[in-house]
Structures are given as structure tokens and as C-alpha cells.
Amino acid sequence: MSIFEICQWIQDSSIGTGIRESTYVFPLIEASHVLGLAVSVGTIAIVDLRLIGATMTDQPVTDVIEQLQPWTLSGFVSMFVSGGFLFWSEAARLYPSYSYRTKFIFLFLLGVNALLFHTTTYKSVDQWNNDAVTPFRARMAGWIGITFWAVVIFMGRWTAYNLK
Amino acid sequence: MTLLQLFKWFDATPISLIIRNSTYIFPVVEVLHLFGLTLLLGTITVIDMRMLGVGMRRQSIAQVAGSLAPWSIGAAALTILSGILLFLSEAMKCYGNAAFPYKMWFLLGGIILYFAVQRKVTSPTSRVSPGTLKVVAVLSLILWYGVAVAGRAIAFV
Numbered sequence: 130m131s132i133f134e135i136c137q138w139i140q141d142s143s144i145g146t147g148i149r150e151s152t153y154v155f156p157l158i159e160a161s162h163v164l165g166l167a168v169s170v171g172t173i174a175i176v177d178l179r180l181i182g183a184t185m186t187d188q189p190v191t192d193v194i195e196q197l198q199p200w201t202l203s204g205f206v207s208m209f210v211s212g213g214f215l216f217w218s219e220a221a222r223l224y225p226s227y228s229y230r231t232k233f234i235f236l237f238l239l240g241v242n243a244l245l246f247h248t249t250t251y252k253s254v255d256q257w258n259n260d261a262v263t264p265f266r267a268r269m270a271g272w273i274g275i276t277f278w279a280v281v282i283f284m285g286r287w288t289a290y291n292l293k
Numbered sequence: 294m295t296l297l298q299l300f301k302w303f304d305a306t307p308i309s310l311i312i313r314n315s316t317y318i319f320p321v322v323e324v325l326h327l328f329g330l331t332l333l334l335g336t337i338t339v340i341d342m343r344m345l346g347v348g349m350r351r352q353s354i355a356q357v358a359g360s361l362a363p364w365s366i367g368a369a370a371l372t373i374l375s376g377i378l379l380f381l382s383e384a385m386k387c388y389g390n391a392a393f394p395y396k397m398w399f400l401l402g403g404i405i406l407y408f409a410v411q412r413k414v415t416s417p418t419s420r421v422s423p424g425t426l427k428v429v430a431v432l433s434l435i436l437w438y439g440v441a442v443a444g445r446a447i448a449f450v
Contacts, residue, residue, distance in 0.1 A: 156449040160442055163327075164334070167441070171335010175361070185360040188352055196349045200339065282331065283324050290320050 136220035148218035155218065162211040169204025170278050172197040180271030186261035190254055226291050232284035239277050246270040296388075303384035312382035322378045329372030330441060336361040336368065337437050344415065344430035346423070354426065358415035369404075392446035399439035406433055 130138075139145055148154050178184040179193045216223055223229045250266040257263055263271075294302075303309065312318045343349045343357045380387055387393040411429055414421045 156446065160445045163330075163445055164438065164441060166327075167331045167334035168338055170331050171333075172339060174332055174335060175339065175364075178364070184364060185352075185356075188356065188360070192349075192351045196351060197339070200342075200348060279328060282327055286324050286327055287320065 133221065133224055136224040139217060139220040140222070142217070145217045145220065148214055158211045158214045161207050162215060165204045165207030165209075165211060166282070167204070169201050169208055170282070172200040172204065173274060173278065176201075177271040177274040180263050180267045181275075182262050182268070189258045190263065190267075191258055194251075223288065226288050228284045228287040228291055232281050232288065235277050235280045235284065239274065239281070242270055242273045242277065300384045300388040303381055306381055308378065309381040309384065312378060319379070319382060322375050326372055326375040326379060329368045329370075329375060330444075332368035333365055333372055334437060334441060336365045337433065340365070340411075340415070341430040341434045344426045346427075353417075354415050355417040355419070358411075359417070362412070365407075387447070390447050391450045392443045396440055396443035396447065399436050399443055403433065403436035403440060406436060 140149075148158065175184060176194055176197055179186070179188075179190060185193055246267070250264060250270065253264075257267070262268075312322070339349060340358050340361055343352075343354055349357050406429070411433060413419060414426055414429055
């Protein structure tokens with residue numbers, strides 16, 4: 130069984146078909162996807178902007194990161210759950226889409242970026258916590274975060290236009 | 294001039310035609326609309342929640358609102374400008390759309406609440422009660438999330 134056939138099977142399942150053909154469920158799931166995006170990526174953007182020295186520079190980096198984390202995570206849950214249901218309803222149409230694949234490559238790279246930042250540069254945050262200008266690697270992590278999230282949003286929206 | 298005539302005029306501007314006749318301008322402008330919306334709703338949510346006493350409590354309300362205000366306003370400008378372009382390209386579709394007027398009223402309410410009330414009650418010199426702050430925050434959340442939900446609904450109603 131190929132991946133495409135698996136996607137076709139997922140899409141043709143009763144839940145997938147039910148969502149796709151619903152009057153209210155599909156739009157509601159899509160609305161939660163956008164609202165989850167705003168809360169998660171909106172708060173990630175605030176953290177990235179602090180790292181590149183563009184906002185809250187008079188506040189400790191740890192205050193910004195620690196206090197926004199619950200919001201980022203709740204937004205993520207909403208985005209992943211709603212995204213999962215959207216995929217369920219259109220898996221076979223999404224699987225061949227290049228913009229959809231690109232979106233996931235960049236999501237993966239964002240994960241790597243966050244992991245590298247938290248396991249290396251962020252370990253020494255006590256030394257630069259109150260600095261308006263953070264170390265080069267922290268600024269890089271911030272810039273990569275902002276640009277790659279922009280790519281993810283672009284590719285996500287583009288996917289809807291590419292669906293056959 | 295009736296509202297219908299006005300919308301017909303919006304629908305026929307040179308900008309409307311350029312966007313309608315292009316394959317890529319509309320989606321690109323819509324992505325910019327989404328960038329703005331993400332930052333606008335994200336920052337507004339953090340400010341409103343801080344006013345409700347949830348999250349960012351190590352900073353004062355004035356610190357959170359003051360630091361994020363330029364980003365909220367910049368993001369709102371991007372969202373509204375891109376929104377105007379999207380509107381011009383499909384003004385007649387918006388005219389008959391049940392969700393569009395709701396979105397506009399929520400938007401007007403959100404802007405008025407922000408500039409007339411929210412900025413004042415979140416300033417460092419503000420002396421309003423926590424209860425007042427909470428009412429303003431709840432209203433702000435309802436209005437801005439109302440804009441987003443009604444906006445998304447335009448595509449479905």
C-alpha cells in the first residue's frame with residue numbers, strides 16, 4: 130500500500146468524509162486553525178522579537194519566554210488538533226501538494242531551531258538575560274523563527290489555492 | 294449615492310481590476326493579511342489576558358501594553374491595508390455577504406475601544422479599578438476575535 134493510497138483511505142473514512150461534507154464542522158475547524166495560529170505564532174513572534182531586540186528590551190528574556198510558553202503551547206494544541214482534522218478530511222488532496230510538503234519541512238526546521246536554541250545558547254541565559262542586545266546566536270534563532278514561520282503561514286495559505 | 298452604488302464603484306476601481314485579473318496578487322495579499330492578523334491577535338490576546346490577570350504577571354499592565362502597542366498598531370495597519378485591497382477586488386461579493394457587515398462593526402468597535410479606552414486605562418498613570426480593566430479586556434477579546442471569526446465566515450456564508 131503506497132502512502133498516497135493510505136491518504137486516500139484516510140480521506141475516505143467516515144470521519145474524513147463527514148468533516149469534508151459538513152456545513153458547519155469544516156468552517157469551525159478551519160476557524161480554530163487560524164485562531165490557534167494567531168495565539169501560538171503571535172506569542173512566538175513576541176519571543177523572537179525580544180531575542181532580536183525589537184520589543185520588551187527592558188524586560189528579562191526569561192520573563193518573556195517563560196510567561197508566554199503556556200499561550201504558545203495552547204495555541205499549538207488548537208492548531209495541531211484542528212490541522213489533524215483538516216488533513217483527515219483532505220489527506221489525498223494534500224499529500225501531493227508541494228506547498229503542503231514545504232510547510233512541513235519548515236515546521237521541522239523550526240523544531241530544530243527551537244531545540245538547538247534551548248539546548249545551547251539558552252543554557253547561558255543568566256549571563257545575558259537583561260541585555261537589550263542578545264548574543265549573536267540568540268538573535269539568529271529569533272530571525273530564523275520569524276522568517277520560517279512566515280514561510281509556514283505562506284505555504285499553508287498557498288496549499289488551499291493549490292488543491293485540485 | 295446608495296450603499297449598493299458605492300460598493301459597485303469600489304468593485305470597479307483600477308486596483309480592483311488589477312487584482313481580479315491576476316492569478317497571484319490576491320493570494321499574496323491574503324498571506325500578508327494573515328501575517329498581520331497573527332501578530333495583531335497574538336499581541337492583543339497577551340495584553341487583554343494580562344488585564345484579566347492571566348499571564349505575564351511579572352510585568353505591570355502598563356509595561357506589557359506599552360511594549361506591545363507598536364506591534365499591535367503596526368500589525369493592524371498591515372491587516373487593514375491588505376484587507377482594503379482584498380475588499381476592492383471583491384466588493385460586490387462582500388455586499389451580498391451576511392458575515393461582512395458583522396466583521397466591519399466588530400472592527401470599528403475594536404478600534405474605537407482601543408484608542409478611546411484601552412490605551413488610556415493601560416497607561417502607567419492610569420488609576421482605574423481592576424474590575425474596569427477586566428471589562429475592557431473582555432470587550433476587546435470579543436471584538437477582535439469577532440473580527441477574525443466573522444472574517445473567516447465571509448468565505449463560507
